[in-house]
Amino acid sequence: MRGAFLALGLMLAGLLPAHGFEVEEEASFAAPGPEVAVLRVLSTTDTQIMAPVIAGFQAVNRGITIHYTVANSQQVQAAIVTDGAAYDLVISSAMDLQMQLANDGFALPWQSERTTALPGWARWQDTLFAFAQEPVVLIAARSVFDGLAPPRTRRELTALLRDYPERFRGRIGTYDPERSGAGYLFATQDARLSDTFWRLAEVMGGLEPVLYDSTAPMINDLKAGRLVLAYNVLGSYAAPRLAGDDSTMLIELEDHTLTLLRTALIPRAARSPVLGGTFLDYLLGPSGRALIASEAGLPPIDEAALAAQPHLRPIRLDPGLLVYLDALKRRAFLEEWRAALIQP
Amino acid sequence: MKRTGAISLRKRLVLQLLALAAALAVLLYVTVRTVAGDAAEETLDGVLGAATLAIADELRGGEDGVSIDLPHEAFSILGSISQDRIFYRIAVGEVTVTGYDDLPAPARKLGSGLASPVFYTLPYRQTQVRVAAVERVVLADNAPVAVTVMVAQTRTGQDTIAARVANRAAGLGLGVFALAAILSMITAGSVLRPIDRLAEAVGRRGPRDLRSVDHPSPAELVPLITALNGFIARLRAALTRTETFITEAAHHIRTPLATVRAKAEIALRRAETEEARDTLRAVIRSVEESARSASQLLDHATVVYRSDRLAREPVDLGKLVAGVAQSFAPTAELKDLAIRTQGLEAAVTVTGDRLLLESALRNLMDNAVKYSPPDEEILISLEVVDGLARVAVSDRGRGLSGVNQAELTRRFARGGNVRDIVGSGLGLTIVDEVTAAHGGRLDLSEHAEGGTCAALFLPLG
Structure with missing residues (x-):
């Protein structure tokens, strides 16, 4: 099933407009139901890792097609800062660059039950949110x-x-x-x-x-x-x-x-920031966390796990990174x- | 005086106290907000300044020009105080060494050396930032170079603090206001309570209670009470004068009337023509009517006067009734009326004014005798019903002809079927007032077979 999505996605990739930044991989996950909206995600995380999470999200939001673009962290930075590319969510493991995007005002604030439930060290303001440690x-x-x-x-x-x-x-x-x-x-x-x-x-x-x-x-x-x-x-x-x-x-x-925090932010140039926020909330919610842990193999944000392993030091998500x-x-x-x- | 102008004292007091409380609450809110806002800005400025100085300390000169090793702690501490965005710029003149090269330099010249940071606020990147700037001179390639360090910070943290403080201040203000509202209600209540009490004490008085008011009252009410007492004294004096006048007038009328009547009776006996006799009979009848009226006016005046200072002595009703019945025997005999008594042997005692009670009974008997046709019987009975002494006078007269009791006990009011009989309309008024003064009541009813039953109910004791 996942393979079918991927094949379709990679086929579609050729149809997408050219970018001013280097793209490693592009995939499209068609909405399982009648399409009502398109969510564009720019990420440093491989498609293969995120595909199960995307499938889980689409099982709940059947009308949403997801375009998933993978680039390295420098190119992600260039896409947002230089190109002003219209992505609805940016996922990156480069905490410092994400921090710079948020600090320099390239991120939109997003507030939800899920984001406010995050521990203080796993988010910065209402713009940058960690979903894996x-x-x-x-x-x-x-x-x-x-x-x-x-x-x-x-x-x-x-x-x-x-x-x-x-x-x-x-x-x-x-x-x-x-x-x-x-x-x-x-x-x-x-x-x-x-x-x-x-x-x-x-x-x-x-x-x-x-x-x-x-x-x-x-x-x-x-x-x-x-x-x-x-x-x-x-x-x-x-x-x-x-x-x-x-x-x-x-x-x-x-x-x-x-301990590296994999973070997500909604860029200011997003076409449908609410959709980006919805996907973010899914990543932070119980089913998203479960899929991130079991399918993507990334440990979700878990304060208890950190308390049990005091040697784990999450990299501080603050302007010190700048x-x-x-x-x-x-x-x-x-x-x-x-x-x-x-x-x- | 316009009635609408008279706002209640309580309302006025409460409104004024509430207005005061509201003003204080607003003042409190504004003060707390301002002071807390200033304090928050000062604190954040302090941290921002310290971070700027820490960065400036890392400035180095050298052969390659100005360099700097940004201390991580400086930024991290700024980040730990509040989650604010941070921008910085290190510049030699207009040339940026490192940082955000569009960050504006301070408008005024900075002092070099160990001067403290200069703070300014300006719009930057679609937001407002607070900037701390400091200048240091370093030796670059053996020449002194003035380097400006600018660190900017958005102030959402301060806004958050300000909002939180504002919320608390608003809560505090509301709390103060609510407390003040409750206290002002209580205050208004306690301030006005003496007035309420005085009003209640005066209001509770009976219609004829004209004693002066000696209710304990605060000094502010003393003039009012003094004025009230003065008024009561004047009223009492006027009333007493009226009663005295009536009494004297009745006396002055009765005596000459008795003389006129005696003379008229003598003249009647001596009269020779039937016409003259008729005239004299009419004269006697009028004189009788006048005498009775005068007597009843006197009775009434007595009742009114005495009911204010009622004598309180035990009165044996049996004896009293018997005495009154006895005194009416001659009059009754003239009309061939039989007076029958019932239950007078029982010892029924009430506390009250013998004179007034006797007057009431006499009026009842007088009515009974007056309105009874000849050869009939009048029944006077005494019994105890439901803890009340009941004295009833029943006649076989013409009844009440449907006129109600309240109507009949009005002063000078008479029934609709009595035009042929002499009467002043004061009799039942007197009876009613006497029973009321004794805490009892008068009950008038008609017999089914004709005739009236007037019953007095008086509390025992």
Whole structure:
């Protein structure tokens, strides 16, 4: 069934008008009933992940056709700021860019029973709302800890890398913050939360790390044995890939584990903002949450889960995120990062 | 005086107190709002200024020109105080080093060195922002450069605080108003209660109670009471004068009338022509009528006068009735009327004024004798019915001919079937007033077989 939708969607994609920004994927989910409205969603989340949630939404709202466009976070930003593209909802994991959109006035306020029920840390004003909380984890090949206890903190990890450099040399993977927005966000937040990050970065830098610009190849290389350690990987992507693979393990470091909030906002240029809001409310509602958890594999916003796991630190959804988007700040941070990680 | 001009004191008092309370509530609301609004702005300005200074502290010079490492905390703290949008700009002159390059610079020149931030409010990106600006001089490539740091913040947080404060202030104002409303009702009630009490005390008085008012009252009401008492005293004096006048007039009339009658009777006996005798009989009849009227006027005046200060002594009704019956025996005999008594042996005692009661009974007997045809019987009975003493005088006369009791007990009112009989129309009035003064009542009824039954009901005691 889902396949049929996708096929139809991908066919339709060719008919859509050209964009001024780069689109990775476009899909159309026709309304199951007689079409009364069209909802346009711009997202960084793959169609495949969101399709079950969209199907669930359409089961309730049978008259709504959904155009789902996927682009990377920079292109999403460009679409809204530069093109003023008319999407009714923007979903992105790039919290800092979403924050900038909201702060700079590109988002419309939306207030509903669902949004006001969100905890304070999961929304900003009435414009930016988180619907998933995803831990940023360490993944490793089990064999590399042979005879050793797996690290539980960055301090232990640093010590491990120092003590057994030969096991890790050339086989550590992490994001390149210069090329990856997510990598930059994780690195800056790590640096903000603890000083041990810089020590870890320096030690990693001495071990010839491999730099990636997305999560998937890192996971692939770990599974293929080319890597023994990948630092700062999105848990929600890694967990299903590593499930049932006993040679690998997923570690949530106990000193702090960054938790990314996947957020949504209704752009000011939306043609039908109410429709965008309706879809947002569905994402935040009980059936949407259930589908996000079971089908999309993303942990929905859950304050109790955070309380039970105190090491999970949601990245603060506040204008503090804007600081690292500052050009001077970015340049300074990346210089420091390069100095630490790229050693001659 | 126009009646519509007389608004009730209570209403006036309550309205004025409510108006005062409303004015105070509004004043309270405005004050709280203003003060809280200012305080909120000052607090938020303080935080905004501190953030701006923290950013300015990170300004660095150097060979490459001005650089800055934006402190995350500065923004984060602004974000934690309120969820407001933040804009910033770091500029050398008009050239933006970093930040939002369309953020306007302050209108006036900033002091360099360690000067405190300057605050200004302006429209920016379809909203109002509050800007804190500060200037610092750094050495860039060995030359001093003045750098301006501007941090802007929308003030929805302040608006939220202001709205919340306004709601509370409005609640407070309403509360104060409601409390004041209740208190003003209570106040009006307590202030006006003495007046109500006085009015009630005066209103409760019987129609002939002309004692002076000595109700305990606040000083403000004393002039009113004094005036009222003066009025009552004048009224009482006038009334007394009237009664005295009537009494004296009756006396002055009765005595010469008795003389006229005596002379007329002598003249009648001596009269020789039938015509002269007829004339004299008419004279005697008129004189009799006048004498009776005078006597009854006297009785009435006595009743009116005495009912104000009723003697309260035990009166044995049996004896009283017997005495009255006795006194009417000669008159009755003239008309061949038999007076029969019933129940007089029983000891029935009432508390009251013997003189007045006797006068009432005499009037009843007088009526009975007057209106009874010859050779009939008058029955006087005394009994106790439902805790009341009942004295009834029954005759076989012409009855009431349908005229009701209220009509008959009016002063100078007479029945419609009595034109041929001498009467003043005061008899039943006197009876009625006496029984009323004693807390009893008069009951007039007609026998089915003809004749009237007049019954007095008097409380025992």
